[in-house]
Amino acid sequence: MISADSLSQKLINQFPETNFDISEYRGEITIQFPKKIVIDLCKFLKYDSELEFLLCEDITAIDWAKRKERFTVVYHLYSFKNNLRLRFKTNIDESEQSGGKAGYSIDSVTSVWQAANWQERETYDMYGINFKGHPDLRRMYMPEDFEYYPLRKDFPLMGIPGSIPLPKK
Amino acid sequence: MDSELKEVHPKIIQALLDAETDITVEDALENEMILNMGPQHPATHGVLRLVLRLDGETVIACVPELGYLHRGYEKLAENMSYYEFIPHTDRLDYISPMANNVAWVLAVEKLAGIEAPPRAQYIRMMVAELARITSHLVAIGTFAMDVGALTILLWTFREREKILDIWDMLCGARFTNSYTRIGGVANDVQPEVLAKVKWFLDQFNDNLTECEKLLNTNRIFIERLDGIGVISKEDAIDFGFTGPNIRACGVEFDLRRAQPYLKYQEIDFNIPVYSEGDCLARYFVRADEARESAKIVRQILEKMPQGEILLNQPKKVLPKKAEIYTKMEELINDFMIVNFGINPPTGEIYHAIEGSKGELGFYLVSKGEGHPWKCKIRSPSFCNLQALPKLVVGHMISDVVVIIGSLDPIMGEADK
Numbered sequence: 001m002i003s004a005d006s007l008s009q010k011l012i013n014q015f016p017e018t019n020f021d022i023s024e025y026r027g028e029i030t031i032q033f034p035k036k037i038v039i040d041l042c043k044f045l046k047y048d049s050e051l052e053f054l055l056c057e058d059i060t061a062i063d064w065a066k067r068k069e070r071f072t073v074v075y076h077l078y079s080f081k082n083n084l085r086l087r088f089k090t091n092i093d094e095s096e097q098s099g100g101k102a103g104y105s106i107d108s109v110t111s112v113w114q115a116a117n118w119q120e121r122e123t124y125d126m127y128g129i130n131f132k133g134h135p136d137l138r139r140m141y142m143p144e145d146f147e148y149y150p151l152r153k154d155f156p157l158m159g160i161p162g163s164i165p166l167p168k169k
Numbered sequence: 170m171d172s173e174l175k176e177v178h179p180k181i182i183q184a185l186l187d188a189e190t191d192i193t194v195e196d197a198l199e200n201e202m203i204l205n206m207g208p209q210h211p212a213t214h215g216v217l218r219l220v221l222r223l224d225g226e227t228v229i230a231c232v233p234e235l236g237y238l239h240r241g242y243e244k245l246a247e248n249m250s251y252y253e254f255i256p257h258t259d260r261l262d263y264i265s266p267m268a269n270n271v272a273w274v275l276a277v278e279k280l281a282g283i284e285a286p287p288r289a290q291y292i293r294m295m296v297a298e299l300a301r302i303t304s305h306l307v308a309i310g311t312f313a314m315d316v317g318a319l320t321i322l323l324w325t326f327r328e329r330e331k332i333l334d335i336w337d338m339l340c341g342a343r344f345t346n347s348y349t350r351i352g353g354v355a356n357d358v359q360p361e362v363l364a365k366v367k368w369f370l371d372q373f374n375d376n377l378t379e380c381e382k383l384l385n386t387n388r389i390f391i392e393r394l395d396g397i398g399v400i401s402k403e404d405a406i407d408f409g410f411t412g413p414n415i416r417a418c419g420v421e422f423d424l425r426r427a428q429p430y431l432k433y434q435e436i437d438f439n440i441p442v443y444s445e446g447d448c449l450a451r452y453f454v455r456a457d458e459a460r461e462s463a464k465i466v467r468q469i470l471e472k473m474p475q476g477e478i479l480l481n482q483p484k485k486v487l488p489k490k491a492e493i494y495t496k497m498e499e500l501i502n503d504f505m506i507v508n509f510g511i512n513p514p515t516g517e518i519y520h521a522i523e524g525s526k527g528e529l530g531f532y533l534v535s536k537g538e539g540h541p542w543k544c545k546i547r548s549p550s551f552c553n554l555q556a557l558p559k560l561v562v563g564h565m566i567s568d569v570v571v572i573i574g575s576l577d578p579i580m581g582e583a584d585k
Contacts, residue, residue, distance in 0.1 A: 025516050026279055054406045057552075058519075060545040062534055076519055076532070076547070080406075080420070083427050087519065115409030118555045126243070141236035141584060150244055157248050 004029050007086075010051070014044055028087060035073075035090040035106050042112040045077060045086075053077040053086065056113035059120055061127045065153040069093045071104055071129060097130065105130040108137075126151035201229070204566070208237045212315050212570035215580030217554070219569070226565050231558040235551075238584035246544035250510035251277045251351060252487065254544075259345035261548065262582040264307050265300035265525040267336070270349040275430060276520035276531035277351050281485050281513040287432070289353040289480075291473040294431045295366070296339070296348060297522070298462040298469070302373075303329045304525030304577075305413075305459040312452060312574035313384060316393045324380050331369050338362050351511065352486030353479035367470060373463050381456055394449040398560040398572040401446060408559070409552040412527025413458060414576060417451040419444035424523040435472065438465050448575035455577070485511045510539020519547075526550050526577060550583040 008022050011031070021032035033041055045053040058076040069091035078085045090106070097103040108131035109116045120131040122140040128149035131137060138144065148155055148163060207218040216237035222230040242261070246254050258273040259266035271293045278284060285293070310325035333343045339362050340348040340355060348355050384390050400408075405418040415422055423440045425433045441457035443450035480486045487506055488499040515537045521530030527549025534543035553576050560572050 026282070026518050028518060030517070055411075056409055057521075057528065058530065058532065058545065058547040060532065060543075062543045074532070074545075076530075080422060085428070085519070087517075113409070114404075114407045115552060115555065118551065119409075122551075139236075141239040143236075150241060151247075155244075157244065 007051070010048070011041075014048075015041070028085070030087045030089060032089045032091075035092050038090060039107050039109060039112065041088070042075075042109045045088075046112055050081075051079060052081040053079045055080065056109070056115040056119070057085070059109075059116055059123055061123050061129055063127060063151065063153045071127060073106055073123070073129065075109075092129065103130055104128065105132050107132050108134040110134055125149070128152065206569070208234075213573055214311060214578060216584070217573065217578065217580055219557075221561075221566065221569065223566060226567075228561050228564055228566060228569060231561045231569075233554060233557050235554070235580075235584055238580045240585065242585045243544055243546060246541055248540060250539050251513075251541065252506070252511070255349065256345065256347045259347055260581055261546065261585065262304070262524065262526060262529070262550070262579045263344065264579055265304040266344065266346050267296040267300035267348060268304075268522070268524045269529065270347060271297045271431075272520070272522045272524060272529045273531060274349045274351050275522060276518065276533055277511075277513070279520045280516065280518045280533050280535055281351070281511060283352055283480055283482055283485050285353045285480055286477040287474050288357075288476045289478045290431045291469055292354050292358055292478065293349060294433065294436075295358075295466055295469045295473075296346075297431075298465045299332050299335065299366070301462045301525045302459050302466075303332050305455040305462075308455050308574075308577040309380070309384075309452065309459075312571075312577070313390065315570045315574040316390055318384060318387060318390055321380055321383060324376070324383075328373065328376055335362060335365050335369065338365060350479065350487065352482060353477070357478045358473075363470060363473075366466065370463050370467050370470075374460060377456065377459060384452075391449065393568075393571055394452060394575070395447065397448045397564060397568050398575060399445070399447045400556060400560060402444075404556070404559065405446065408556040410527070410556065411549050411552065412523070412525075413454045414451060414527065414553050416441065417443050417454045418446040424521060424528060428521075430520075430522055436465050436468050438468075448571055451575040451577075485513075512537055512539055517543075521547065524549060526579060526582065527553060529582075546582075546585055548582040548585065550578040550580070551585075554578045554583055 011020055015037060018034060018037055023030050045051050055078040057078050060074050062072040062074060064070055071092050072089050073092060075088040076085065092104050092106050094102050094104060097105060106129060108120055118140060120134055121138060123129055124131060124137055125140040125142055126149060139146065143164060148160060202223045204221045204223055206221060207213040208216040218234040218237065220232045220234065221228050242257055245257060255270060255273060258269040261269050306325040306329045310322040313321035336346055337343050339358065340346050400418060402418045402420055405415050406420065419442060421440055421442045426440060438461050441454050441461065443453055483502040488503055492499040493503045513535045515535055517534040519530055519532045521528045529549055530547035532545040533541050536542045561569050
């Protein structure tokens with residue numbers, strides 16, 4: 001078993017120049033990290049012999065609507081060895097994309113866990129967050145030509161009329 | 170032979186003998202075929218669509234397409250109160266709605282920082298385990314039907330019907346139960362219901378053994394399943410398998426044991442684990458688990474304490490109907506909860522239970538309002554389905570339905 005203190009110490013030793021914000025709420029540990037180290041951090045968490053977070057349970061995002069760093073990407077990881085579930089979060093801001101347009105992006109962790117593949121596709125589908133390096137970044141649930149991202153807070157609950165065309169007769 | 174040939178004109182015979190009859194294909198890819206399977210296909214257990222690339226009858230690539238049952242429950246949850254979402258959880262895994270109800274209220278209670286009274290927790294545990302039995306019965310029955318053993322479906326559905334009757338007596342609904350409430354359950358378990366549960370348990374093991382006898386001694390059934398859709402322990406974890414599917418790969422991971430919720434630490438039960446990781450192992454795990462669940466329910470019946478079934482916490486828990494009509498304070502609280510919600514403090518939680526298909530989790534973010542700011546459903550079927558392309562590649566097309574059946578996906582849950 002590994003305690004929260006020794007875990008934070010390990011993280012600080014491994015990433016000395018990075019600020020981690022570690023908090024605990026209702027017995028769950030949440031660790032906030034800067035988005036540029038996402039792949040290094042995930043690899044460290046998975047392959048470190050004391051941690052072994054082998055199971056990537058869930059990846060999702062939160063839309064904060066009016067905040068400057070609009071989205072938070074959330075990872076839930078589970079370690080069989082320590083019987084411990086952790087939540088990792090990182091804020092992402094609007095940035096320049098390869099196509100010249102502004103958008104939201106973060107590196108994909110599909111290379112670390114294969115389970116991340118569909119989870120990231122779903123997050124892309126629902127929030128429009130571009131996972132760079134994802135092998136198959138298509139929409140998960142919505143049609144491929146759908147233009148909007150339904151779980152963003154500015155998407156109306158009733159949907160947008162005409163956004164999904166009816167089949168031709 | 171020769172006498173027959175003499176009747177045919179010799180020129181025709183010569184022409185046939187001279188003709189090029191050997192068919193050779195230089196490029197093997199010319200034999201490939203794209204097959205669209207589903208979304209309306211009886212063996213895909215709902216609206217799962219697969220696009221398969223076939224070489225003859227062998228699958229060489231597979232792409233699952235989801236979303237035909239996407240109703241946007243995560244969006245709906247952000248726009249309704251915590252109480253209002255309880256009926257919607259029924260529609261996630263519609264084979265075991267009780268387990269979903271339990272998962273949702275446990276997540277909300279963790280967010281709000283309350284805990285249900287012991288009797289309510291025991292009742293929840295009982296309905297969750299009975300739901301697991303129904304789910305595994307359906308899984309085994311439809312799975313056997315996919316392989317061709319039609320009788321089992323009728324036998325397992327007969328058993329399931331008895332549990333649906335129990336639901337009917339317990340809460341008045343057979344399928345979409347919506348039985349749990351935040352801080353407890355909707356109504357107390359009557360002695361008749363407990364008697365019926367006991368009656369069910371008394372005959373269940375024998376009936377399950379009968380079903381198993383019909384399958385385990387069936388050579389066709391065993392040979393269709395043995396060694397099909399094998400996945401290693403490491404791959405299963407990497408793909409995010411949970412529930413019976415991961416336990417069929419030799420990983421002893423059960424949230425009831427690993428991170429006990431409700432009162433599971435007071436219950437004695439085994440976790441069936443098989444190491445083969447093929448379709449047959451997944452079938453054995455489900456059958457054994459149904460038997461273990463029956464054992465758990467029997468213990469629950471013995472240990473269930475008397476007492477309240479609803480927490481007395483006026484700001485978070487809806488008061489009883491009789492009190493609303495007779496007392497002023499309760500009327501005010503009821504009005505506030507119905508109109509403005511229970512307003513859990515600002516924070517975020519993730520709570521997962523061992524649902525019938527695997528780890529069913531809810532990630533809730535509260536801003537202190539009556540409705541969640543964010544609700545993410547971590548559905549086991551979604552994660553289990555992800556390994557489907559890996560499992561089916563290299564197998565025959567008739568094995569695809571077997572592998573889907575062995576993974577036991579429920580599209581209501583995978584598509585949300």
